[in-house]
Amino acid sequence: MKEFGPGCQRPKGQPKPAAETAVVQEVQKGEERKMIQVGKPAPLFSAPAFYQGKFVEVDLEEFKGNWMMLCFYPGDFTFV
Template structure:
């Protein structure tokens, strides 16, 4: 089952203080868009872990937890949108 976590104000980002962090640009150079994995029917879905709100709790959800069940994974532009 999804594991509950305590909500906080901020999540850590970036690298250690005083050290040069990798810039977006250098990462994009080494990863051209053409090589992005594409979703294909008949092939396994990419696994992921994501924070979620479920029944009054904040939980972490891994797609792999749902192996053995049918899953409908929906993306949408934003909360409080109308469509």
């Protein structure tokens, strides 16, 4: 994780291209929906983050070799 500089510039969170990931395209009623599959590589990405008092850029690949838990939630200050 590298710290990013002061000011209002910050790294853009972005998906990274990969040969094959767990994302499958599912077309239902003309809508496009994507869901992940277990047993397939996790989609790679990088994103800005707050970590121990610093603003850093995180790349999922930095954590390879470790068990990772990735959590999504609706928003900061939500209650549960």
